[in-house]
Amino acid sequence: MHESSFPDPRVLVLGPSDKHGQYGGYVSYVKSLTDSALSREFNSQLVDLFWAPRWPVLVRHSSGRLLSQTWKTVTDLAALMRMGSRYPSLQVVHCPIATSPQRQMEQVALLNLAHRRFGMKRIFDVRAGDFFTELSKAPALVRRAVTAMIREAEAVTVEGRPYMAPMREMRGHDPEYMPSFVEWGSTGARYRVEYHHDQPLKVCYGGQLNDDKGIFELIEAVSLLPGGSTSLELVGFCKDDMKARLLRAIGKVSGNEVSIHTNLAREDYLKRLAANDLFVFPSYHYTEGHSNALNEAMALGLPVVSTPVGFCEDVLAEGGLMIPPRDPGAIAGAIEELSGDPRRRERMGRANRNRVKTRFSDIVVMENWANLYRRLMGGAVPRQEQALKVQVGRT
DSSP, rough: OOOOOSSOEEEEEEOOOSSTSSOOOHHHHHHHHHHSSSHHHHEEEEEEEEOSOOHHHHHHHHHHHHHHHHHHHHHHHHHHHHHHHHOOTTOOOEEEEOOOHHHHHHHHHHHHHHHHHHEEEEEEEETTHHHHHHHHHHHHHHHHHHHHHHHHEEEESSSSSSGGGHHHHHHSSEEEEOOOBBOGGGGGTOOOOOOOOSSSSEEEEEOOOOOOGHHHHHHHHHHHSSSSEEEEEEEEEHHHOOOOOOOOHHOOOOSEEEEEESOOOOHHHHHHHTSSEEEEEEOTTOOOOOOHHHHHHHHHHOOOEOOOOOOOHHHHGGGGEEEOOTTTTHHHHHHHHHTTHHHHHHHHHHHHHHIIIIIBBBBHHHHHHHHHHHHHHHTTOOHHHHHHHHHHHHH
């Protein structure tokens, strides 16, 4: 739990911090909510939902995992109680929703506690691209609890437009569209691609270097291309064992250069991406939503080859060339197609950069969040005044 540096926090955010060695889009999104100008305006506080501690002795058995999760839920509820009691200025509770049914049950409990005990307005913030799939497979108790929260929450938000219609059907009216965003000042305003027609074509991938991000398929695709036609840079974050596997795969490629750069500082990461001609995003990660890595590549002005996983197709529009997942041949074909058409690559890259600046930059999205916060607070009586009215009534 973070202590506020502001005297009167008005927004409570429920989500995991980056203090526990966790990384990924979900953690990055929570961090962006609590470290941004939005947080400074509304004095946001964080209840750190660091999911159940992985005690080796306990989590080997289902009963141990249940005990661990139960303990964590109790401590999170207690943290929320302390926060709500300490800061009567809190008016909104904002919860980015996880995909695990157990975590969703805890988040629903926390949202309801904040609303019923402290009168906070609830934001049910759906971030994952597999939300409805996972909900359909969840236990009946979880489905009922989550469906009730969608109908009852003062605000429901989605990061992908394809979720607007199903959420409208469940809720009875439109949710708020709140896409993922990139900090424009440190990305697009600072770095940009220089378009040129040189060979070999410089291809890159950026983000998490995991199996289901399609990295091995991308390496195989480069090996299928004519020698000397393409170079590939893998830039991102992974553990040592994954890096060793990638290096073994890279060692089997002949004819085209493949390099890997891991765990770089953000500035160095963006510089490396911006030195390339084409960004390939071959993910088939089942929880993919609106990818942060995709946003960053688009902000730099890179054209993109991508699978239609999550919300990628909607996010990219004319700036992306879609390919099927798990298909090295399709990746190679798309790279070869764009390699021979530099003007098309430039058009795609410029379209991506403009799309991020006008739709997915922090300047645009944070203002939409601020407007939602203000709207929810507009009809709320601050709890200091509620307490005063109670005291006056008793006298």
